[in-house]
Amino acid sequence: MILRGKSIVKGYAEGEVVATTEKISFLEGIDPTTSQILQKCDVEGHRIEGKIFAFRGGRGSTVGIYSIYGLKYYGKMPLGFITEYTDDIVVCGAALISIPYISSIPVEVLRTGDFVVLDATDGYVEVKDVILRKVVTSFLKKGDMIAIFRRSGKVSTYRGKWAGISGSVESDESPEEAALREIEEEVGIGRERLSLIKSGKPLYVRDGKTVWKVYPFLWELKGCDEINIDWEHSEYRWIKPEALKNYDTVPKLYETLRRVWSA
Amino acid sequence: MKMYLSREMERMLDGEYGVGKQMAMKVLVALGDSYNAEKMVRIKSAHISGASYDTVGEHGLHLIKEMSSDCEVVVKTTLNPIGFDRDFVEEIDEDFYAKQMELLQIFQKMGVELTCTCTPYYHHNLPKFGEIVAWAESSAIIYINSLVGARTNRESGFSSLCSAITGYTPYHSLLIEENRAPNFVVKVKEKLNPGMLGLYIGKEFQGIPYIVFDYIPDEDYLKLMGAAMGASGNISMFHAEDITPEHNKYDTKGLERVEVEKKDLEDLTGNKDFEAVVFGCPHLSEREIADIVKILGNREVVKPIYLYTSRGVMARMRREVEFLRRKGVRVLADTCMVVSPLLRGKYRKIATNSGKAYHYLRSKKFGGFEVYLGNTEELLYDSTR
Numbered sequence: 001m002i003l004r005g006k007s008i009v010k011g012y013a014e015g016e017v018v019a020t021t022e023k024i025s026f027l028e029g030i031d032p033t034t035s036q037i038l039q040k041c042d043v044e045g046h047r048i049e050g051k052i053f054a055f056r057g058g059r060g061s062t063v064g065i066y067s068i069y070g071l072k073y074y075g076k077m078p079l080g081f082i083t084e085y086t087d088d089i090v091v092c093g094a095a096l097i098s099i100p101y102i103s104s105i106p107v108e109v110l111r112t113g114d115f116v117v118l119d120a121t122d123g124y125v126e127v128k129d130v131i132l133r134k135v136v137t138s139f140l141k142k143g144d145m146i147a148i149f150r151r152s153g154k155v156s157t158y159r160g161k162w163a164g165i166s167g168s169v170e171s172d173e174s175p176e177e178a179a180l181r182e183i184e185e186e187v188g189i190g191r192e193r194l195s196l197i198k199s200g201k202p203l204y205v206r207d208g209k210t211v212w213k214v215y216p217f218l219w220e221l222k223g224c225d226e227i228n229i230d231w232e233h234s235e236y237r238w239i240k241p242e243a244l245k246n247y248d249t250v251p252k253l254y255e256t257l258r259r260v261w262s263a
Numbered sequence: 264m265k266m267y268l269s270r271e272m273e274r275m276l277d278g279e280y281g282v283g284k285q286m287a288m289k290v291l292v293a294l295g296d297s298y299n300a301e302k303m304v305r306i307k308s309a310h311i312s313g314a315s316y317d318t319v320g321e322h323g324l325h326l327i328k329e330m331s332s333d334c335e336v337v338v339k340t341t342l343n344p345i346g347f348d349r350d351f352v353e354e355i356d357e358d359f360y361a362k363q364m365e366l367l368q369i370f371q372k373m374g375v376e377l378t379c380t381c382t383p384y385y386h387h388n389l390p391k392f393g394e395i396v397a398w399a400e401s402s403a404i405i406y407i408n409s410l411v412g413a414r415t416n417r418e419s420g421f422s423s424l425c426s427a428i429t430g431y432t433p434y435h436s437l438l439i440e441e442n443r444a445p446n447f448v449v450k451v452k453e454k455l456n457p458g459m460l461g462l463y464i465g466k467e468f469q470g471i472p473y474i475v476f477d478y479i480p481d482e483d484y485l486k487l488m489g490a491a492m493g494a495s496g497n498i499s500m501f502h503a504e505d506i507t508p509e510h511n512k513y514d515t516k517g518l519e520r521v522e523v524e525k526k527d528l529e530d531l532t533g534n535k536d537f538e539a540v541v542f543g544c545p546h547l548s549e550r551e552i553a554d555i556v557k558i559l560g561n562r563e564v565v566k567p568i569y570l571y572t573s574r575g576v577m578a579r580m581r582r583e584v585e586f587l588r589r590k591g592v593r594v595l596a597d598t599c600m601v602v603s604p605l606l607r608g609k610y611r612k613i614a615t616n617s618g619k620a621y622h623y624l625r626s627k628k629f630g631g632f633e634v635y636l637g638n639t640e641e642l643l644y645d646s647t648r
Contacts, residue, residue, distance in 0.1 A: 008297050028628070032322055062399070062419030063313045066323030073322040086297050092421055095293035096286060096326075103297075 001132040001211055003105050005082070007123040008091055011100030013079040014117045017052045018043050019110035025060030026089060032070025035078065043112055048078040052116050054107045058087030068093025080118045082107060082125060109204045109211045130209050136179040137164040137256050138217040140189075141197060142225045145238040146218075146257070148247065149186075152234040160234075162247040164216075164256070175199070175215035183219070187236075188228050194219045200259025205251045214252070218260035266295040266433065267302045275429060283334030287425035294422060295433025304395055304434045309336065309427035310383050311375060312343040312399035313420030315602050316362040324362065327424070328369050335374040336427040341383035342375050343400050343420070344546075344571075344602050348595040349379075354605075375427070378573065379597035382486075382546040384411065386575030392508060395438055397426035401493030402545045402619060406486055408500035412508035414438045417499045437499060444513040445502050446470030448520045452477055457484045458618025458636050459528040461491025465498050473502045473515050480506070483551050490545050491618025533621070533635040537614035540646045541600040542639065543571030544620035549580055551639075556583045558643045559590065566646035568592045569606075571599045601629050614642050 022041040024030070029039030035049035049071075058064065068089070071077055080100040081090055084107050094101035100120035110116070110127065117126040140147040148162050167182035169175050176199060180191050200216035227236055239247075241261050244254050274280060275288040295303060313319055319327070346363055347355050367377055378387045381400050390396050390413035398404050398415040399422070407413040416436050418426070426432045436442055449464060449472045457480070464472055472492075480488070485503060492498040502510040542555065547570055555570065570587065574596045577584055584594050600606055601623045606613065607630045614635040615621055621636040623629045637645075 006297075009293050027318070032320075061318070062421065063318045063323070065419060065421040066313070066319045066326060069326045070320065070322030073325055088294060088297075088419060088422065091293050091297045092290045092419065092425075095290045098289075101293075 001109075001127045001130045003109070003125045003127070005102040005105040005123055005125060006086065007120045008086060008103055009094040009099065009101040010121045011080065011098070012119050012121060013052060013100050015050065015052050015079045015115070017054050017082070017110050017112065017114045017116045018046045018048050019054040019107060019112050019114070021056050021108050023057045023059040023085075024055045026058065026064030026067040026093070027061040029060070030067055030071070032067045032076065033074045035071055035076035046112065047076075049076040051078055052080045052082060052118055053078045054082035054105070054110045056107055057083050057085030058089040062089055064089045065092050065096070069096055072097040080120065082110070082116075082118060106204045109206045111206065130211060132211045132213060134169040134175070134213045134215070135166055136169060136175050136182060136215045136217060137166045137253070138179045138183055138219055139164050139257060139260065140183075140194075140219050140221045142221045142238065144240065146241050146244075146261075147221075147227060147236055147238055148244065148249075149229065149233040149236045151250070152232055155232050158250045160248075162249045163253060166250075169215070176217070179215070179217045186230055186232055188230075189221070193222045195222065198260040200256070203252065203256060203259060207251060214256055216256045216259045266292065266300050268292070269303075272303060272429075272431065281333035283330040283332060283428055286330055287428040290422065290425045291429060291431060291433055295435070298433060298435040300433035300435040302434050303431040304438065305430055306338055306397045306426050306432050307394045308339040308341075308388055308390055308396045308398075309423045310341045310343070310388060310396075310398040310400060310403055311370075311420050311423050311427065314343045314366070314370070314379065315346045316359065316366050317346050317602070317604075319366065324366050324369070327366065330424070330428065331369050331373045334428050337430040338427060339388055340375045340427040341378040341380070341388040342370055343379070343381055344598050345379050346598060346603050347605070348597045351595065373428075378575070380546050380573035380575070381599070382406075382548070382573055382576075385546075385548060385573060386579075387573070395432070397423045397432040399423040401499070402486070402490035404499050405489035405493045405501065406545075408437060408443075409489060409502065409507050410482060410485060414443075417497065443471065443500060443509060445473035445515055445518060447472055448515055448518050449474045450520065450522045451475065452522055452524050454478050455523065455525060455528060456636065456638055457487035458491045458616060458621060459531040460523060461488040462495045462531050462618040462622060463523060463528055465492035465494065465496030468498070468521075469496070470498070471500050471502065472498065473504065473510070473518070475504045476506075481550075483548055486545055486548070487617060491622065494619040494622040531618075531621075531636060534612070534633060535614070535635050535637070535645075537566070537612045537635050538610040539567040539569065539606070540614040540642045541569045541571070541606070541620060542616055543569075544599055544601060544615065544617035546599065547572040547576065549576055552576065552580050552583050554639065555643065556586060558640055559587070559592075559647060562647035564591045564647050568643075568646055569600065570594045572596055600624065606630060606632070614645070616642060
């Protein structure tokens with residue numbers, strides 16, 4: 001999988017990643033003498049020496065720059081930094097100790113232990129042995145209800161889980177085209193009965209060695225609310241959006257919905 | 264798009280002017296590129312934070328030493344408070360004293376003025392209207408952007424040091440005229456405690472406020488308000504209608520408007536049961552000290568009172584300072600209640616008139632005190648008779 005980002009400090013590195021979706025305060029969050037992460041988070045206790053450190057962004061005191069320098073001073077240098085949000089402390093720190101730094105990468109797709117190529121000259125991150133698949137998820141809306149669908153036993157992934165109308169984006173179509181095609185194929189509703197309410201910012205779902213880049217859509221359904229489902233689904237329901245939390249769904253479905261619907 | 268660099272800057276980057284300038288330029292280029300800045304611009308002055316050994320640590324000391332080995336600052340550069348008052352060091356741990364003084368000497372060797380104050384604009388370093396500077400210290404940043412009309416981004420202690428060494432800063436954000444326009448309007452309907460007002464605005468909003476007061480706040484009021492805004496949020500500039508120098512440059516039509524009144528600030532005060540009272544965050548001005556002297560008058564001090572100011576202000580207020588010290592008030596320079604460990608362990612409950620001090624003293628890192636935020640006069644009456 002290749003993810004494009006913004007190159008901040010040029011350079012190249014490859015190695016194992018230590019990844020967290022937390023914002024890191026370097027002043028009290030990292031011990032520069034050991035490179036150990038002290039901040040309470042899912043990678044607390046890990047050492048970043050010899051690793052590529054991926055985190056959401058920086059936070060806290062600007063004096064944190066000295067802790068990043070400390071990693072070099074004590075010979076505990078990480079190989080590079082990857083963040084989602086660009087942060088002044090991290091920018092200064094990476095430049096100062098001359099390690100590659102790339103930002104605007106959705107760090108939630110990375111897992112501690114992934115092997116990563118960080119090319120901050122060309123501006124990309126390659127995650128080895130992980131594939132990226134683009135998919136769409138559509139929600140149909142009628143009044144204040146939305147339709148959700150239970151995936152049948154015949155589909156290859158997430159059997160029995162509740163979902164929106166989803167499917168892969170083919171290489172020659174836009175996400176919106178893919179969404180319309182999937183609705184037509186799976187529930188037999190043509191585009192004349194749909195009007196787009198909102199298309200949301202895509203989100204990433206990591207599942208094993210696969211990363212799903214999910215494009216969320218919310219459509220107003222015109223006409224009758226009877227839906228004909230095909231083999232891919234075993235049942236469907238009209239529910240209030242908030243009730244989705246109570247269903248056993250495919251990963252991050254509620255988050256996907258929240259990108260196109262606000263309470 | 265990469266930032267344009269002059270030949271001089273390229274040479275700095277290549278190390279032709281030595282290690283210090285090379286490291287500094289590398290950091291500034293990375294910062295500029297991250298903001299998509301088109302170029303670097305010259306600065307007139309710098310102000311550096313992170314001056315306490317306690318926060319920079321041994322490795323920070325080493326870095327500053329390495330950078331200073333072959334270069335000096337090329338513009339007027341002042342320094343933030345440190346961990347103690349250099350005139351009162353009896354209680355200071357010997358090792359800490361030695362390390363702090365070593366750090367100060369390194370700064371001095373680079374040509375940094377050892378002002379040790381967060382209000383360099385009173386006597387040591389006052390930029391002119393429109394001047395571009397590279398300042399750290401959030402309360403000073405907001406003060407000179409808003410009240411003076413000088414232009415600085417929200418620099419860190421380290422990026423301001425890099426700018427002081429090279430003489431340049433990347434051109435972006437608040438250095439550019441159109442980015443200094445207000446983003447929302449705040450109407451203040453009744454006279455409010457400046458610290459509470461600042462904490463509230465900083466916490467609730469982002470961007471640059473255009474503040475309309477129903478009364479006329481003085482510079483000290485605006486200083487306290489601004490410092491609190493910079494502490495609870497990351498606001499780096501405000502406009503005050505008919506008061507601040509750039510207030511009439513921009514159109515406020517169509518901006519979001521909010522009103523603030525006393526009841527919005529109710530949970531920003533704390534328990535009024537304190538053991539000591541502290542003033543001077545940011546460092547006290549001459550007028551603030553004069554006001555305190557006036558309010559105290561013949562009253563007798565019954566609870567410890569601490570005042571923090573700069574050496575420059577202290578030198579001009581010698582008689583007042585003597586008067587206060589005779590009364591038992593502790594008047595200190597170079598340091599403050601937040602960066603010095605002086606109060607920790609000694610008291611648990613503290614009162615202050617500063618929203619910024621209220622914000623930091625409550626945090627674990629700076630002592631985890633119980634703090635009451637009040638008005639100057641009220642606090643002075645409550646600690647005297």
